Amino acid sequence: MQDADQRNKPGNIPLVPFFFLRHGETDWNRQGLLQGSRDIPLNDTGLAQAHAAAAALHGVEIATIVASPLARARRTAEIVAAARGFDIVFEPSLAEAHWGAREGTAEDGLLPKWYAGETPAGAEPFAKFCVRIANAVARALARPAPVLIVAHGGSFAALRETLGLPRTATLANAVPVQVVPAPWRVSALTG
Numbered sequence: 001m002q003d004a005d006q007r008n009k010p011g012n013i014p015l016v017p018f019f020f021l022r023h024g025e026t027d028w029n030r031q032g033l034l035q036g037s038r039d040i041p042l043n044d045t046g047l048a049q050a051h052a053a054a055a056a057l058h059g060v061e062i063a064t065i066v067a068s069p070l071a072r073a074r075r076t077a078e079i080v081a082a083a084r085g086f087d088i089v090f091e092p093s094l095a096e097a098h099w100g101a102r103e104g105t106a107e108d109g110l111l112p113k114w115y116a117g118e119t120p121a122g123a124e125p126f127a128k129f130c131v132r133i134a135n136a137v138a139r140a141l142a143r144p145a146p147v148l149i150v151a152h153g154g155s156f157a158a159l160r161e162t163l164g165l166p167r168t169a170t171l172a173n174a175v176p177v178q179v180v181p182a183p184w185r186v187s188a189l190t191g
Contacts, residue, residue: 013134013162014141015181019062019148019189021080022156023072024049024174032106035152036099036123039071046072049174050079056176056189057148058083066140067150068094076174077150088150089143093136096152098124115157115167126158133158148176160186 024046028035042050057080067077069090077088100122102110110120119125124132133155140149157167163184171177176189 012138014138016141016145017178017180018137018141018146019057019060019176019178020156020159020171020186021053021057021076021148021150021176022153022171022173023068023070023076023150024053026072028104029173033104034099034102034107034110035072036096036103037070038103041071042075046173047075047079050076053174053176054080054083060176060189062086062146062148063144064089064140064147065150066091066094066143066147068092068096068152068155070095070152073150073152080148080150089140091136091140093132094140094149094151094155097126097129097154097158098122111157115161126161129154130158130161134162137162 024042026035026040026046027043028040030043053076062084065077065081065086066089067073069092074090081088100120102120102123114126117126137149137159140147153171156171160167160169165184165186177186178189179186
């Protein structure tokens with residue numbers, strides 16, 4: 001049996017293709033504010049984006065939808081799942097990084113510093129966040145494939161870091177991507 005240290009190391013993501021979808025837009029996205037663990041709902045644009053994502057995923061083989069339980073990801077996943085008649089598995093560890101007192105404030109160049117190891121007071125360190133996301137993705141991918149993961153922009157940055165991909169590539173709201181192994185690569189789906 002692996003010890004806790006070994007289980008918590010990122011990189012245990014199975015070498016299987018999967019899909020990832022960042023939630024639709026929120027008012028805080030539009031304003032450039034850090035949402036973190038705050039439960040901010042989709043705005044009207046975000047709802048329309050989620051419906052467009054469901055259309056883009058129409059005809060794409062998906063067996064399981066695993067989502068962050070935060071309202072913005074939950075609602076996006078619900079819209080996609082409703083179009084297919086699927087249930088959703090909620091994975092709490094897919095939630096966005098916690099930003100402490102910085103939640104609700106402007107990003108103002110914080111992300112590159114956070115990626116480099118500078119953690120604001122009360123915030124989740126990027127390295128720990130990467131481990132959390134890697135473990136959550138590994139659990140999601142243990143479910144029947146192909147899997148669609150619905151989560152957050154920060155979750156996708158942590159995933160990219162774990163997979164050895166440039167984390168500077170951002171993921172637009174509600175644009176589904178396919179993630180394919182060996183070597184890992186990401187490509188957008190269009191509907």
